[in-house]
Amino acid sequence: MMRFSIMKMTVKSKIVYRMRLVMWALTTIVWVAVYPLVWLAVYDGQEILRGFSTTDILTYFIVIMLMDFVVTSYADDNLSVDVRDGDVSNWLLKPISTPQFYFYYNFSVSLPMTVIAFIVALAIAVFSPVPLSYPQQWLTLPVIVLFMAVGVGISFNIKFMLGCLAFWFEEIRMVQYLYWFATSLLAGWVAPLVFFPDWFARLSEVLPFQYTLYVPVMIALEKYTPALLLNWGTIAACWLVVSWIARRVMWKRAIRRYNAVGR
Amino acid sequence: MNRAFAIWSRFIKTALIRDAEFRGDFVAGFAAGFGWLVFMFSIAEVVFGHTNSLAGWSKQDIQALIFAWTISQEMFIAFFYYGITQLSTLVHKGDFDVYLVRPFSALWQIAVSRFRLPACINIGINCVLFSLFLLTTGYDITLSQLLAFTALLPAAVIARFAIMLAMQSLSFWFINVDNVKVVYDSLMEIARFPTLVFRSFELLLFTAIPLAYLGNTQTQILMGAPLWHTSVITYAGACGALLVALLIYRVGIRNYSSASS
Helix, strand or coil, X not given: CHHHHHXXXXXXXXXXXXXXXXXXXXXXXXXXXXXXXXXXXXXXXXXXXXXXXXXXXXXXXXXXXXXXXXXXXXXXXXXXXHHHHCCHHHHHCCCCCHHHHHHHHHHHHHHHHHHHHHHHHHHHHHHCCCCCXXXXXXXHHXXXXXXXXXXXXXXXXXXXXXXXXXXXXXXXXXXXXXXXXXXXXXXXXXXXXXXXXXHHHHHHHHCCHHHCCHHHHHHHCCCCCHHHHHHHXXXXXXXXXXXXXXXXXXXXXXXXXXXXXXX | CHHHHHHHHHHHHHHHHHHHHCHHHHHHHHHHHHHHHHHHHHHHHHHCCCCCCECCECHHHHHHHHHXXXXXXXXXXXXXXXXXXXXXXXXXXXXXXXXXXXCCCHHHHHHCCCCCHHHHHHHHHHHXXXXXXXXXXXXXXXXXXXXXXXXXXXXXXXXXXXXXXHHHHHHHCCCCCCCHHHHHHHHXXXXXXXXXXXXXXXXXXXXXXXXXXXXXXXXXXXXXXXHHHHHHHHHHHHHHHHHHHHHHXXXXXXXXXXXXX
């Protein structure tokens, strides 16, 4: 009930500013437009590029945009600001664990944006001159949901750990930038990882980033085999467990360092 | 005029003291600038792994565009970005009053209030890297093209300022639009590629959303576009955008009623 209340209050506080939502819609449209148009220019008459048709590439970027809103956490932003301003004290006193609070808060922040992104995606699906591809097998949907849930967990754990760095360092922007650059490339934001050189694709397989976005999108496009799915599932589950343990250890150490004054 | 520069120089001194105090922030600004460059070059490498030209632009043209975009971006960050992006928050919280009652242009005070030294260092580094790029890749350009390219970089800063000012001015009509920065960042994604890639709305990029002047027209000079014609279009477009943005800001100020309590 408490978790539901946090989510309800967060959503309410976010939808009260309508123009902010319009801004998010604009951002979404630009995001969805840029890279598909760049890649369509690269195709320049070719039917297929590394197994991706023009239909696949447009669908890829729409799905990755939708998934990004659901999966990608911004816990690092919230936590680092709260640590710096001393507001984290408020959450430490609440009858819910602080990481849990940040999880539900972040998840609900993305809900209104996901709805906007979904409307934008729907409009593109209807009006786009290039047709989109849709899943053909019934199994795809539950597998997407499962991998997205794992992605949500990995993304939150890593971002929360980034936020925890604020307990040690006054400024964590540099780490955030590095993380953003890494995820944009390694999670498949700018292009499907099969478009990258082979060594890069192999490197991304052992890192956690592709399991937050790229893998769920590839599943949505039904570009998987049972063996590949098993391989992805095993590595993703390992990263979920490792990041969960690391996040708990880091939070315990961080909270030991924290002291608040006043209020 | 002297007073405007006196205010500016005072803000620069304050910023230098701040940079000396918050070294982490200084390193972050420096790393972010360099990171952007590496990031954009990586994207260019991936794209040109599959094609020889992007909308008629070669890999070297795109790399020159990346330098034009990055240098003008760092120029904007160094002098105006962090200042002008405060506008929406100042209006939202009512702190804009403080600037309005001072006996000087509120816009100028806000715009130049956050000088960033790391961005200046990044400009220097990017210029050195750009020179190395020109020397090592044999990118065939004349001295007059290089001079025109350099002379057009301030136009990119003007266009960036105009876009940001117009977007920030929305805060005079709408409450809490501090996420316009995100819209600005996403628009910048467009400016990093040739305008021809976005063929269906290319005209918009030269008029209503003047993103073509943030690096595209400068690079076109290096690619052999007519010097005077391109230069006039770039400055006219950027200055026109600035005038429109100033008009929006002025109308906005007339709408402004203090939000402070």
